[in-house]
Amino acid sequence: MSKLNRRQFITRVSAAAGSTAMLTACGAPENENSVRISFDHGVASGDPLSDRVIIWTRITPQITGPGAPDEYDVVWQIAKDPNFNSVVYEDVFKTSADRDFTVKVDVKGLQPNNHYYYRFNIENTLSPVGRTRTLPLGDVDSAKLAVVSCSNFGHGYFHVYEELAKNDELLAIVHLGDYIYEYEVSKYSDPVLVGSSRAILPEGELLALDDYRQRYSLYRRDTALQNAHSQHPFICVWDDHELANDAWIEGAENHQPDEGDWEQRKQFAVQAYREWLPIRDYQDSANPAVTYRNFEIGNLADLIMLDTRIIGRDKAVDYLKEMIWQQIPFDVSQVPSGGAGIPLLDPQKLKDTNPATIQMITVPFDVTKNPPAPVLDWNTITKLDPKNLPAGQAFLPDAAAIKEKLLNDPNRNLLGDTQEAWLESTFKASKQNGKPWQILGQQILTGEVLIPEVRDILSEDAYLSKQIVDGIVTLGKLGLPFNTDAWDGYNAARQRHLQSIKANANNVVSLAGDTHNGWAFELVPDGEESSVAVEMATASVSSPGMENYLANTDPQKLSERLVQINEHLHYQNSHQRGWLEIKITPNHVVGQWFYIDTVKSKTYNIITGPSYQTDVNSHTLKKV
Incomplete structure (x- = not known):
């Protein structure tokens, strides 16, 4: 990483300001200077190590299409104080539409277990200031992590993020996935909230790259989420909804044949995730879906992030399609001549019967009895409609065979x-x-x-x-x-x-x-x-x-x-939204649950849950 000295930094900022003036002189109204570029999505940091951290932002250009620049120079700074009197590094990052105008810098050469402050500058427009911290080295007495997951914009307000932004004790926020949801507006959201203050964009299901980018843009405009990102580094891994519901390595429950190629959709989802999240880019360039990685918290702990979703997962068992039902052996030797099949419940009778005349029959059970009793009458069984069983009867899974x-x-x-x-x-x-x-x-x-x-x-x-x-x-x-x-x-x-x-x-x-x-x-x-x-x-x-x-x-x-x-x-x-905090010490780990009394209104209260220790x-x- 190159390091600009103070004079170079000022020169860069001045040059950017001069570019803005030239654009204005070429016909843009003068009063547009201050809004030509904005930081609508705040700032973020993530993947902290003892000597480095990712810092992130996105610029929103007000000029697009013909005449717009192909790329933008965004100046970034990281300092030891919020007033930037002690700047540690400063440099320029080039961004463009190819990366959805996101800026992501892996800042190296930092000191362990230190808070740092960072910001971005383009055309004399400053971003909000973010705070981050590096992980400790050596002996560590304690470390506290917040654990979150499943933030659905259309189902409620992000009060959890707002509370975490206020917590100065956190080393990092660990996000375990479902950072966004891929559904169309009419699916899996609260219609009252969506119709009033939590409108979903885009309205359709996320299929193309721009769809995923728009949904991240929507989420990252949320003030509570911006506040959490600006105060703490995030350590993230995806679950399924960053791609599609119940995703696995070769598909997803929420990906249908008429929705295009799954590999292409997965590639779009992974690209947007890496653009919009402060996650360190993959080291295995052949597979950008690799997200499992390790974070060392001094000599105290390793935080090992896994991908249980798409890197190696086979398709989940689908009970509706793969269910194995309980069957009863019947002697059907008399059936061809008009007789009834005889259930073989006695092991000795089963052993003595000619195997050629034994047929395994899926029978319903009378579930009103305890335990449920099989329906064994041959005439009743042969007349049953399996899709419309009488009340009180049901087919029962064969638990042993399923396992x-x-x-x-x-x-x-x-x-x-x-x-x-x-x-x-x-x-x-x-x-x-x-x-x-x-x-x-x-x-x-x-x-x-x-x-x-x-x-x-x-x-x-x-x-x-x-x-x-x-x-x-x-x-x-x-x-x-x-x-x-x-x-x-x-x-x-x-x-x-x-x-x-x-x-x-x-x-x-x-x-x-x-x-x-x-x-x-x-x-x-x-x-x-x-x-x-x-x-x-x-x-x-x-x-x-x-x-x-x-x-x-x-x-x-x-x-x-x-x-x-x-x-x-x-x-x-079973019924409350919230988060988990874990405090790690050499001798024990304590998990403390916290809950929000409602995510359906802008006002809320915190409920302190129980603590468990190992x-x-x-x-x-x-x-x-």
Whole structure:
């Protein structure tokens, strides 16, 4: 990086001002000088290391089209004080329409564990001043991180960001994805808010590069988000909605064949993300989708950011398309002559029957009985319409077969082989370096989630239909997870992950977002009794949670039932938006949840949630 001296810097600014004067003399009204370039999207910083940090802004040119410059020289400064009396570096960054007029500088040569201030200047127009900080080196007594995810512009105000902007104790803000949402205006937003003060642009679904750029532009004009970015460095990784809902390596649930080529759409989404987020550009130039990386917090911890979304994820199990139903063996030897099939429920009878006359039949169950009883009458079975079963009857999933053939398929990946190997080596290096903590910044829940009986506490306006709720509850009763888009849907990969933690790490705290609700788990490998790590998950910034999908009259009761049915779950909040703060010390990590009483109005109150602590070498949680 070149460094301008004071005279060079003044010369650059003067030259830019002179260019503006020339443009004015060529016909532009004089009073347009001050608004020719503006900084409508504020400033931001991110990916701090002990000696460097990314600083970011975007210029908004008022002149476009014929006659507009092909590129702009934007002067940047970074200083030790907010008045810029102690400027450390200053230089020029060229931007253009090719990068959507964004400016992103990797400022190197900084001192560890220091606050810095930065700003940008073009044509005598100054940006807002941003504050950032570098990570510490050596022995560190404590570090505090804020954890956020799932900020849906059309579902509520970003009060969480506003609160974090006020918190001077934070080392950084860790954003675990769904920074934007890709849906069209009519899908997954609050129509009242959208119609009044949270209008969505563009109105359609994000498919092209300009679509993604416009949506980022909308979000980054939000004052609360600008305030958070201007006060703290962000460490970000995407989840699915920065691309499309339930994305995986070769597609997404929200990408249809008539919406173009998925690889092209993914390329557009990745490009816009890298333009608009203060994330360090990829080192592997052959694959700009690589975002997994590590941040060293002195000798205290490694913050290891993972991509559980598109770098190595296979397609999630789709129960609707891949469900394996329970079947009953029938002796059908008499059926050709007009007789009935005979159910073979006795193991000895099954063994003694000619295998050539045995047929496995998917039968419904009478779910009004406890336990549900199979319908075995041959005449009844043969006359049933599988799509219109009588009331009280349902097909039941074959839990054992689903676990064996789908969820535990060893060939299905979540992280991918390359990232798994990188994570294992990162764990080993962290452990060898004597760091007590390995903090995983990743998107989705690792802990198992079964849904309890909720039908007695549902309200009239539940988002999900009765049929879907019945299915979710049935899955829970059979010991099957409902969200196969989380680690629950990749259990073989999860077991490899947990065993790698057990073998290679010291103390892992896994962070998660995605669900829009707060959670705290101990992570226990299958077939073992002791936990190998803990997990803390944040509520969303504004996206609705279980209070929308499983609308209920008593959210506390729902949370209690979730904790009861899920053996290793210690805490759950099912109905509030908010954030998580984790304080890391050599001997323990404490997670503190905070909530916002409403994101539907501009006025709000803060609700302090519980705190849970994990002590070094315990891999367990306790409420404090």
